[in-house]
Amino acid sequence: MARRRRYSVVTALLAFAIISAAIVIAYPSLVGGGGRGGASRGTAYTYVGDLEIKLINGTVIKLSKFRGRKVILDFWATWCKPCLRQLEVFRVFTREHPDIVVISISVELSVEKVRKFIEHYEYTWLFAIDEGYRLSKYFGVRFIPTLVVIGEDCRVKRILIGLHELEDLERIVYGT
Numbered sequence: 001m002a003r004r005r006r007y008s009v010v011t012a013l014l015a016f017a018i019i020s021a022a023i024v025i026a027y028p029s030l031v032g033g034g035g036r037g038g039a040s041r042g043t044a045y046t047y048v049g050d051l052e053i054k055l056i057n058g059t060v061i062k063l064s065k066f067r068g069r070k071v072i073l074d075f076w077a078t079w080c081k082p083c084l085r086q087l088e089v090f091r092v093f094t095r096e097h098p099d100i101v102v103i104s105i106s107v108e109l110s111v112e113k114v115r116k117f118i119e120h121y122e123y124t125w126l127f128a129i130d131e132g133y134r135l136s137k138y139f140g141v142r143f144i145p146t147l148v149v150i151g152e153d154c155r156v157k158r159i160l161i162g163l164h165e166l167e168d169l170e171r172i173v174y175g176t
Contacts, residue, residue, distance in 0.1 A: 049154030053103060053135065056115055056127045064154055066101045070173055073148040074104040075130070075141045078117050082163040086145045087123065089166055094125045096166075100173055105130050107144060149173060 049064035063071060076083035094102050103126040106114045111129050118127055130136050139148050139159060149158040149172060
């Protein structure tokens with residue numbers, strides 16, 4: 001019995017080590033960077049000023065419109081619980097940091113569903129729909145929430161996966 005339990009523990013530890021190694025090896029491709037040669041599309045330091053985003057109200061904007069300001073692109077969906085928490089963090093963040101542009105990009109395709117959701121919760125920053133997953137593909141988004149932090153020079157500074165609380169966002173954006 002003890003031998004079988006020891007075997008199970010060793011097997012579990014070995015499986016954990018293999019999975020951890022696979023994640024470390026695959027991580028750069030999960031966030032859109034290859035880490036080889038220069039920056040490719042959507043990776044750190046890539047210029048994205050020419051990228052167009054269609055807002056939920058139908059207006060098309062280029063990111064270069066925000067040159068001189070930091071921008072956070074927030075990839076989300078109404079069915080994603082961590083995304084909903086991230087939206088509540090952005091509710092506070094956008095009030096406290098009006099110098100930062102936040103664009104929440106829904107990966108859902110129903111404009112009407114997303115519009116009703118935004119109106120119901122009275123969100124006030126910019127929202128867009130990722131039609132055809134064009135932006136998700138560009139930035140290599142595979143998980144949500146994903147945040148893309150863009151500097152004043154319209155270059156990608158960081159791509160972050162997962163929920164980030166207010167203090168994390170402030171530290172990430174302001175480098176404190």
